[in-house]
Amino acid sequence: MQTIQWWKEAVAYQIYPRSFQDSDGDGIGDLPGIISRLDYLKKLGIGLIWICPIYQSPQDDNGYDISDYQAIQKEFGTLADFDRLLNEAHQRGIKVIIDLVINHTSDEHPWFIESRSSKTSAKRDWYIWREGKSGAEPNNWESIFSGSAWERDSATNDFYLHLFSKKQPDLNWENSRMREAIYKMICWWLDRGIDGFRIDAISHIKKQDGFPDLPNPEKKRYVPSFPMHMNVPGIQKYIEELCAETFRKYDVVTVGEANGVSSADALDWVGEKAKKFSMLFQFEHIGLWNRDSQQKINLTQLKDVFSRWQNAMENGGWNALYIENHDIVRAVSKWGDEGRYWRESATALGAMYFLMKGTPFIYQGQEIGMTNSSFHSLEDFQDVSAKNWIREQRELGKSDSELLRELCLTSRDNARTPMQWSADQNAGFSRGKPWLAVNRNYPQINVEEQWKNPDSILNFYRNMIQIRASNVGWIEGKFQLELREHPDIFAYSRKFSGWTGLVICNLSTNTVKVSEKFPAEQLVLSNYGMRDLHPAEFKPFEARIYQTTVS
Numbered sequence: 001m002q003t004i005q006w007w008k009e010a011v012a013y014q015i016y017p018r019s020f021q022d023s024d025g026d027g028i029g030d031l032p033g034i035i036s037r038l039d040y041l042k043k044l045g046i047g048l049i050w051i052c053p054i055y056q057s058p059q060d061d062n063g064y065d066i067s068d069y070q071a072i073q074k075e076f077g078t079l080a081d082f083d084r085l086l087n088e089a090h091q092r093g094i095k096v097i098i099d100l101v102i103n104h105t106s107d108e109h110p111w112f113i114e115s116r117s118s119k120t121s122a123k124r125d126w127y128i129w130r131e132g133k134s135g136a137e138p139n140n141w142e143s144i145f146s147g148s149a150w151e152r153d154s155a156t157n158d159f160y161l162h163l164f165s166k167k168q169p170d171l172n173w174e175n176s177r178m179r180e181a182i183y184k185m186i187c188w189w190l191d192r193g194i195d196g197f198r199i200d201a202i203s204h205i206k207k208q209d210g211f212p213d214l215p216n217p218e219k220k221r222y223v224p225s226f227p228m229h230m231n232v233p234g235i236q237k238y239i240e241e242l243c244a245e246t247f248r249k250y251d252v253v254t255v256g257e258a259n260g261v262s263s264a265d266a267l268d269w270v271g272e273k274a275k276k277f278s279m280l281f282q283f284e285h286i287g288l289w290n291r292d293s294q295q296k297i298n299l300t301q302l303k304d305v306f307s308r309w310q311n312a313m314e315n316g317g318w319n320a321l322y323i324e325n326h327d328i329v330r331a332v333s334k335w336g337d338e339g340r341y342w343r344e345s346a347t348a349l350g351a352m353y354f355l356m357k358g359t360p361f362i363y364q365g366q367e368i369g370m371t372n373s374s375f376h377s378l379e380d381f382q383d384v385s386a387k388n389w390i391r392e393q394r395e396l397g398k399s400d401s402e403l404l405r406e407l408c409l410t411s412r413d414n415a416r417t418p419m420q421w422s423a424d425q426n427a428g429f430s431r432g433k434p435w436l437a438v439n440r441n442y443p444q445i446n447v448e449e450q451w452k453n454p455d456s457i458l459n460f461y462r463n464m465i466q467i468r469a470s471n472v473g474w475i476e477g478k479f480q481l482e483l484r485e486h487p488d489i490f491a492y493s494r495k496f497s498g499w500t501g502l503v504i505c506n507l508s509t510n511t512v513k514v515s516e517k518f519p520a521e522q523l524v525l526s527n528y529g530m531r532d533l534h535p536a537e538f539k540p541f542e543a544r545i546y547q548t549t550v551s
């Protein structure tokens with residue numbers, strides 16, 4: 001039998017280093033802090049960690065604005081700390097991938113400093129410069145972080161493109177010298193022994209030729225410009241070259257952040273034929289998390305999206321499975337219930353995605369059901385995208401109380417509050433003042449407490465990890481959506497050579513009935529105690545995992 005690639009068997013864990021564990025009391029998490037928590041991750045059953053950016057950076061977008069790709073941000077530690085982390089992780093059988101941010105750099109990167117210095121600079125064309133149109137921006141594209149996607153630069157009076165913050169100028173992927181410098185940097189890290197990358201914003205690297213204005217019937221100042229820089233035709237030429245010059249030469253895992261890539265296009269990006277990335281973070285289910293969307297889960301759409309991706313990947317691809325990360329609000333707050341059914345809904349949402357076919361990613365704190373935070377004033381928000389949005393919306397006349405209400409529900413800072421390790425001061429995250437306030441619920445929601453409690457969310461995750469590892473069917477088995485029409489239940493089976501795994505989750509506060517019978521008789525995990533399938537009544541947010549009895 002063919003051996004399964006290690007990254008298909010692994011369960012992955014995402015670390016947001018600023019907020020994971022501080023070791024020196026400056027209120028910012030760091031690499032020695034991560035090292036001190038490796039034993040925890042090992043005991044949880046993690047086989048792969050993804051660490052968000054730790055490179056030298058002015059921290060305008062918490063490290064996604066890199067000013068030196070080959071140096072570590074001083075608050076996080078040193079290269080020697082990084083090597084030690086890699087070594088300590090490997091000793092425990094944990095692989096390490098880091099974030100690779102190559103759609104843009106910081107405006108403080110020496111490449112950009114040189115590029116902006118004059119129109120004739122050797123690196124001018126490493127970024128995207130255009131002249132203004134009658135004194136205004138070159139076109140009407142809006143930045144993902146609000147406002148125009150163009151910034152005028154006083155040195156030459158030209159504008160540069162920034163899809164994210166104005167301190168994150170976009171690299172020009174049409175320039176081969178720039179691409180070669182990026183490949184060299186990537187190989188420098190791979191030669192250091194890392195196990196791969198999560199590749200940031202990679203679906204944005206190709207921009208629509210000619211940078212045309214977008215239709216603007218409502219006469220807005222700037223227009224959402226996603227279609228002009230997400231998965232734009234022609235991008236695969238760059239992805240192919242990137243992979244050929246770097247990753248393909250090593251035995252590593254790559255996870256592309258692929259906003260705008262549909263399941264129909266996915267096999268151009270991943271899979272045995274394409275030989276490009278190992279897997280993708282697709283955005284379609286996250287799209288259902290929109291700023292304006294109402295709180296309640298749209299189960300029909302959710303079933304649709306997940307099964308579409310599962311089916312698409314059945315033809316030689318592989319899914320990266322997730323419901324949380326540092327860019328979205330906490331799942332239990334958005335789709336579950338922070339109150340009475342907090343434990344049940346956090347575990348039901350976990351079971352809903354975790355045992356589909358693919359590599360599951362857990363975002364720090366998700367495994368203990370961390371919730372959105374409480375923000376009391378607009379000054380509490382640290383995220384650059386929130387700050388820009390506040391500025392823009394104030395100009396449009398929105399009141400501060402309206403903005404506060406919306407940001408409490410949507411801000412990325414909700415997911416970035418410090419990890420809640422214990423009921424000690426600052427949740428055991430830092431002995432100094434944390435850079436972002438700890439969620440006030442840490443005395444109730446923390447790792448130490450949940451580790452001791454067999455019915456905790458944390459132990460539910462630990463059990464799921466063990467179950468997934470206990471039978472190859474959970475790794476390789478074909479996914480099938482069950483009970484498609486059921487309004488409250490999310491259910492699926494996994495089938496592998498006569499073996500069946502089955503997950504049934506009630507994602508509502510209703511008590512519901514399931515009358516169908518399934519060929520998987522052994523209940524292996526439940527969040528309501530180990531009850532029989534019959535009578536098949538599911539309590540609010542009840543989740544059960546079954547499999548064929550293995551003798």
Ligand code: GLC
Nearest residue numbers: 061064101164200201326327
């Ligand atoms: C990705 C990151 C996000 C960052 C953006 C710009 O979407 O996940 O945190 O702000 O890219 O680099």
